[in-house]
Amino acid sequence: MTAITQPVQAGPLAEAWSRIWRARRLVERNIMVYRHQWIIIFSGVFEPIFYLVGIGLGLGGIIREVPLANGEVVAYAAFVAPALVATAAMNGAVFETIFNVFFKLNYAKTYDGVLATPMGITEIAIGEMLWALMRASLYAVAMFVIMFFMGLVLSPLGILMIPAALLVAAAFAAAGLAGTSYLRTVNDFDVPMGLIVMPMFLFSGTFFPIELALPEWLVTIIQFTPLYHGINLIRGLSTGIVGIGQLWDLLYLLAFFAVSMWIAINQMERKLIK
Amino acid sequence: MQNSMTTSESLVHARGLTKRYANGFTAVDGVDFDVRPGKAFGFLGPNGAGKTSTMRMIACSSPVSDGTLSVIGMDPRTQAREIKARLGVVPQIDNLDTELTVRENLEMYARYFDIPRSVADQRTKELLEFVQLDERAKDQVEPLSGGMKRRLTIARALINDPDLVILDEPTTGLDPQARHLLWERLYQLKRRGATLIITTHYMDEAEQLCDHLVVMDKAKIVAEGSPRQLIDQHSTKEVLELRFADQTRDNLNGQLDGLADRIEELPDRLLLYTANGERTLEQVNERQIPIESALVRRSSLEDVFLRLTGRSLVE
Ligand SMILES: Nc1ncnc2c1ncn2[C@@H]1O[C@H](COP(=O)(O)OP(=O)(O)OP(=O)(O)O)[C@@H](O)[C@H]1O
Ligand SMILES: [Mg+2]
Numbered sequence: 143m144t145a146i147t148q149p150v151q152a153g154p155l156a157e158a159w160s161r162i163w164r165a166r167r168l169v170e171r172n173i174m175v176y177r178h179q180w181i182i183i184f185s186g187v188f189e190p191i192f193y194l195v196g197i198g199l200g201l202g203g204i205i206r207e208v209p210l211a212n213g214e215v216v217a218y219a220a221f222v223a224p225a226l227v228a229t230a231a232m233n234g235a236v237f238e239t240i241f242n243v244f245f246k247l248n249y250a251k252t253y254d255g256v257l258a259t260p261m262g263i264t265e266i267a268i269g270e271m272l273w274a275l276m277r278a279s280l281y282a283v284a285m286f287v288i289m290f291f292m293g294l295v296l297s298p299l300g301i302l303m304i305p306a307a308l309l310v311a312a313a314f315a316a317a318g319l320a321g322t323s324y325l326r327t328v329n330d331f332d333v334p335m336g337l338i339v340m341p342m343f344l345f346s347g348t349f350f351p352i353e354l355a356l357p358e359w360l361v362t363i364i365q366f367t368p369l370y371h372g373i374n375l376i377r378g379l380s381t382g383i384v385g386i387g388q389l390w391d392l393l394y395l396l397a398f399f400a401v402s403m404w405i406a407i408n409q410m411e412r413k414l415i416k
Numbered sequence: 417m418q419n420s421m422t423t424s425e426s427l428v429h430a431r432g433l434t435k436r437y438a439n440g441f442t443a444v445d446g447v448d449f450d451v452r453p454g455k456a457f458g459f460l461g462p463n464g465a466g467k468t469s470t471m472r473m474i475a476c477s478s479p480v481s482d483g484t485l486s487v488i489g490m491d492p493r494t495q496a497r498e499i500k501a502r503l504g505v506v507p508q509i510d511n512l513d514t515e516l517t518v519r520e521n522l523e524m525y526a527r528y529f530d531i532p533r534s535v536a537d538q539r540t541k542e543l544l545e546f547v548q549l550d551e552r553a554k555d556q557v558e559p560l561s562g563g564m565k566r567r568l569t570i571a572r573a574l575i576n577d578p579d580l581v582i583l584d585e586p587t588t589g590l591d592p593q594a595r596h597l598l599w600e601r602l603y604q605l606k607r608r609g610a611t612l613i614i615t616t617h618y619m620d621e622a623e624q625l626c627d628h629l630v631v632m633d634k635a636k637i638v639a640e641g642s643p644r645q646l647i648d649q650h651s652t653k654e655v656l657e658l659r660f661a662d663q664t665r666d667n668l669n670g671q672l673d674g675l676a677d678r679i680e681e682l683p684d685r686l687l688l689y690t691a692n693g694e695r696t697l698e699q700v701n702e703r704q705i706p707i708e709s710a711l712v713r714r715s716s717l718e719d720v721f722l723r724l725t726g727r728s729l730v731e
Contacts, residue, residue: 167527174524175515255511255572257477259528260497416437416478 161264168256168269169276183277186237190230190285197349198222211353216381220296223289224380225348227303228372230285231311234278236339239318243270244325253414263414267407271315278311289380297382306379306392310372313395316402317368323409346370347377368398426450427580427611428457428474432483435469443469445635446483451628456602456612458626460619460717462725465632467615468508471584474613475505488580501529504578506586508615510569512557518568519544519553522575529576536575543571546601548594562589570598574605581605583614587621599624619717629717633725643717650723651715652677654693658700659685659708668705675699680722689719 176183202218209215246252253266286303289295295303321334345352345360346369352361364370375391378384428451435444444466451457459467472478474487476496485492487499513521522543526536544550547567549560557565566589573581581602587595602612602625616622622629623643630640639646656676660668665686672679675696676688690696693712700707 170527171513171516171524174520250514251509251511252513252515254477254507255513255525256528258475258500258503258505258507259525259576260501260530261528262497 161262162268164261165265165268165272167261168266169273171256171269172273183280186234186277186281187284189233190226190281191288193226193229194219194223194285194288198226201349208351209354210381210383211351212383212385214381214383216296217294219292220294220381221351221377222349223285223292223294224303224377225346225373227282227285227289227307227380228310228369228376229343229348230281231278231307232314232339232343232369232372234281235274235311235314236318236334238274238277239270239315240322240325240331240334243319244322244328244331247323247410247413248326253410257414263411264407267319267403267410270319271312271403271406274315274318275308275311278315279308282307282311295380297380299379299382299384302379303376306372306376309392309395309399310368310376313368313372313399313402316399316406319406320402320409323406323413342367342369347373368395371395371398425452427453427488428613429486430483433470433473433480433485434482435466435473435478436481442635444473447630447632447635447637449630449637449640451611451613453611454606454609455627456606456614456625458622458629459613459615459632460617460622460629460721461615461632465725466635467632468584470632471582471613471615475503475582476500477505501576502579504573504576504581506570506573506581506583508584508588510565512565512568512572514557516557517553518549518555518557518560521557521568522572525572525575531576539575539577543574546597547571548597563591563594566590567594567598578610580611580613583612585615585617587616587618595621619721623717631721631724638724639720646720647715647717651719652689653691653715654689655713655715655719656688656690656693656696656700657685657711657713658688659710660706661708664706664708671703671705672700678723680719687719687722689715 198219202222205218207215208218208221210221256266257263283304286295286300286307290300318334325331325334345356345364346367347364348369352364352370356364371391371394375388375395378388378391428449430447430449432446432448433444434442434446436442447466447470449457459470461467469478473480473485473492476487476492476499480492488502490499492499513524516524519540522540523536526540531539541550544553547570549564549568549571552560552564557568560568566586570583570586573583583602587598590598599621602614606612612625614622614625616625626643628640628642629646630637631646632638639650641649672686672688676690678689680687680689688696697710697712700710
């Protein structure tokens, strides 16, 4: 029973992969939690649809057309819908990581129990990120399907909106994880939700082209924020108007994801390991 | 790696083991101990002595600040995962998954350990019966009573059939039946070759369960040995317990001098440590000291504890 276990000599890549693979256990855990309450998950599908109907079709009835940055003109609903795919990905990911992870981290002490098993901090962080990514993707893909059937996907490139939405979801899941580890009390939620997520939702080019509507200095600031790039990327794929800008969006989101994940893992380690 | 060095004789090997927290506080200060395979090893000590801090380092939940530690022949700094795969841990404070049901807590834990589903189902069933929670299998965790949660935590720690079980005050909050059932189960585990590390504030538990004990106080180990050895080394054969009316006790000034090897003053009674309790009682009576009641008994671990840590257990 007490035989000696030889240390496993694994390369760093094999080690990283084995952690990612073990992280699925945390996804399983979250599925187990929600398996009796799928309705909570599904209710989130409707929010972007309400925005599409209320603003895309409602305002679209008056505004009808919007000029894109390159001068081309599209129907207002076709302008808003791809942005809503991106915001659905953001909202789903941020909600899951900010609220639910905060609860597990600070009150339920769930992770202390998990850490007594072969699971480590990296596995927990990646697992939570993957789960939030899955939940957010559900909303983004639902939105994509709806806009597809409404004829709002204007280009065959539109099919790439799905992987792009997954990237946006992953980026915000990681950022949410990193952010929630800095919150101390429930009252602290107002800061990320009210001062970061909400303004991004409104001012990242979701409902109007910011380049045409906002002062230049403000546009410059917004161009440093992640949702702007998520929307720009997904809208480019939906309308078929892609260029070097979308490549930058892609690189920005990948880097944002990597940095956020790194902060999240380090912060969780700082919080959980004493 | 020279990880085979101590395993033949000790499953956990600590030299100069130290825990310093981020705030600079030293909770464990250079302790040495060896846990032999197949034995039950106990940590005793007053609140704040550093028992939990030590246990958490062994369980790879808390990084070692200084010194050497090997667990099952492996180094917690580099092989935490391999070590944890073979441990069962009952933490001092329950950390059950409150979003899952009783059964799901065990099922999910089995998944973290990569236990095949058929084996996990069988163990889950057995363990739920063992801790007598089979009827509550489908309930959420939160409404369970404190003792039931404790039992579930214990069941959870055994899901991977561990080689080394670390139990931090496992029976705190358990009723007498549950406590005796757990003792019985721990004996079984030991018979099958598992090693146990236990902390407890119950001296009867320590005497019953542990082959070897260490007493910690203020971050250090102050004594060590089998329960019998500790009693022989640190206490007299017998104890005479005396109770007095309050005024008498206040006016004793020195009347008991020379009657015992040592006198311990507790709030409600005096303990006279002596080789022969009856003889000492006679001497007390000869001196015509008015006592309210007297009791002669053999020395126990509790006396060792009082002696070594200068504090009563029941605070
Ligand atoms: N995370 C921490 N940061 C700073 N100090 C800590 C931390 N955890 C424990 N301590 C301190 O370390 C000391 C030892 O604590 P520990 O929990 O190991 O004691 P213990 O022997 O288990 O006590 P008890 O019998 O009350 O469980 C205490 O003074 C405690 O305040
Ligand atoms: Mg303790």
